[in-house]
Amino acid sequence: MAIDQSGTTGTPDADEDEPEDIVMSVRDARVSFDMARGQAWVLNDVDLDVRRNEILAVVGESGSGKSMFASALLDAVEDPGRLAGDVTYYPDEAAGESQTIGSFDEGLDDSVDVLDLDPDELQAFRWEKVSMVFQGAMNSFNPTMKIKAHFHETIQAHNAVLEERMDHVRKLFDALYIDFDRVMTSYPHELxxxxxxxxxxxxxxxxxxxxxxxxxxxxxxxxxxQRSIISMLRNLRDEFDLTIVFITHDLPLVGGLADRIAVMYAFEFVEVGATRDLMKNAAHPYTRSLLRSVPSITSDVDEMEPIEGARPDPVNIPTGCSFHPRCPVADDRCEIEDPDLAAVEDDLQAACFYTDQAREQIDYTLEDESTGDDR
Structure with a gap:
C-alpha cells in the first residue's frame, strides 16, 4: 500500500521526494511464513520512505507487523520467514568518504539494494550504515564479559580504529549521561x-x-x-546527525519525540503523517480508536473505550479494508475494496474511505506533549 505525497494513490514519484531527502526507501515489502494451516502474512506489501535526520515512530498493537518492518529494514527476518520486495539505502553524499568508518565498501555515490547484499556485506551494513537495538536486547550482553569487551569486540570485527572509536564512545556516553569509567569496567549484571x-x-x-x-x-x-530515554534520543539525533526509527505500541509515548508517525494495522500502514497533525486530529478510525483508549487525567474513566474485537489472523486477513470488522464507520464497500493511503492534509495520509465520518464519530481527549493541546 503506497504513500502518495501528492494526494493520489500509488508510489511516490522521485520528483516529490528527492533522493537526498530520503535515507531508506521500502517498496512492496512483504514477509510470509508457511504454517500448517496456511500461509501467514506478517508484512503485507508495505511502502514507506524514511527521511534523513527524522525521528519516525512506527506504532500499532502487538502483532501488527511493527517488528517485522524493523527487521525488513536490515534484511534481518529470521528463517523460516521470507522477505520480498525492495529495501534501498541512500548514502549521505554530503558526508563523502569520511562516512566510511568500518569495512562496508559500497560506493557512497550509489544507492544500496539491501536485499541484494552478500552475507559479509550485510553484516557490515547492519552496524556501519543501519544499526538496530532489538526488543528485549538488554539481555543480549554476554554475562561473562565486561562492557568494554563488548565494544572492543564490535570495533575490531569491523576493522575500525579502536582508539578513534572509543573516543567516539566517550562522546556517546556523555550524551547518554553514562559514567564511562564505571560502566566500561562493569559486568552487565552490575548495571x-x-x-x-x-x-x-x-x-x-x-x-x-x-x-x-x-x-x-x-x-x-x-x-x-522511559521518559529519560525519550528525552535523550532527540539530543542524540541532533548531536550525531542520526535518523531514528522508533518502534512502539505506545502512541502517546512518542508524541513529544517523533517528527512523523506511521500507524500499522494488520501488517500494513493505515495512517502516516506529521506528529502534530496526527495526534491532534487523526484521520483513520483505527488511529482515533487507539487514541480514544489512552488514559487521561482530564477525562472521565467512562470515556476510555477499548477497541472492540480481535486483531486479524495473519493466515486469514479480512478482505477489503482489514479494519472493517472492528470499525464503527465501515459499510459494504469497506468489506470489498481495500483503500490506498491518500492525502488527507498536506502531511497526513490515511487508508480510509470515510475519514470525515471517522472524525465526527470517534472523538478522543489527549494530553499531547507535542502540541500541549487537548483534542
Whole structure:
C-alpha cells in the first residue's frame, strides 16, 4: 500500500521526494511464513520512505507487523520467514568518504539494494550504515564479559580504529549521561536496566551509522526511565546527525519525540503523517480508536473505550479494508475494496474511505506533549 505525497494513490514519484531527502526507501515489502494451516502474512506489501535526520515512530498493537518492518529494514527476518520486495539505502553524499568508518565498501555515490547484499556485506551494513537495538536486547550482553569487551569486540570485527572509536564512545556516553569509567569496567549484571539500555544504544552507534532502528526500546523500563530515554534520543539525533526509527505500541509515548508517525494495522500502514497533525486530529478510525483508549487525567474513566474485537489472523486477513470488522464507520464497500493511503492534509495520509465520518464519530481527549493541546 503506497504513500502518495501528492494526494493520489500509488508510489511516490522521485520528483516529490528527492533522493537526498530520503535515507531508506521500502517498496512492496512483504514477509510470509508457511504454517500448517496456511500461509501467514506478517508484512503485507508495505511502502514507506524514511527521511534523513527524522525521528519516525512506527506504532500499532502487538502483532501488527511493527517488528517485522524493523527487521525488513536490515534484511534481518529470521528463517523460516521470507522477505520480498525492495529495501534501498541512500548514502549521505554530503558526508563523502569520511562516512566510511568500518569495512562496508559500497560506493557512497550509489544507492544500496539491501536485499541484494552478500552475507559479509550485510553484516557490515547492519552496524556501519543501519544499526538496530532489538526488543528485549538488554539481555543480549554476554554475562561473562565486561562492557568494554563488548565494544572492543564490535570495533575490531569491523576493522575500525579502536582508539578513534572509543573516543567516539566517550562522546556517546556523555550524551547518554553514562559514567564511562564505571560502566566500561562493569559486568552487565552490575548495571541497572536503564543504564544497560543506554549502553546498548551507544554500542549500536559505535560505528556511526546513519540510521538507528529501535524496537520497543523502553518496554521493559519504568515510566520515569522511559521518559529519560525519550528525552535523550532527540539530543542524540541532533548531536550525531542520526535518523531514528522508533518502534512502539505506545502512541502517546512518542508524541513529544517523533517528527512523523506511521500507524500499522494488520501488517500494513493505515495512517502516516506529521506528529502534530496526527495526534491532534487523526484521520483513520483505527488511529482515533487507539487514541480514544489512552488514559487521561482530564477525562472521565467512562470515556476510555477499548477497541472492540480481535486483531486479524495473519493466515486469514479480512478482505477489503482489514479494519472493517472492528470499525464503527465501515459499510459494504469497506468489506470489498481495500483503500490506498491518500492525502488527507498536506502531511497526513490515511487508508480510509470515510475519514470525515471517522472524525465526527470517534472523538478522543489527549494530553499531547507535542502540541500541549487537548483534542
Amino acid at each position: 541497572s536496566g536503564g543504564i544497560k539500555q543506554r549502553t546498548l544504544i551507544a554500542l549500536a552507534l559505535v560505528l556511526e551509522p546513519e540510521v538507528l532502528v529501535m524496537d520497543e526500546p523502553t518496554a521493559a523500563l519504568d515510566l520515569l526511565m
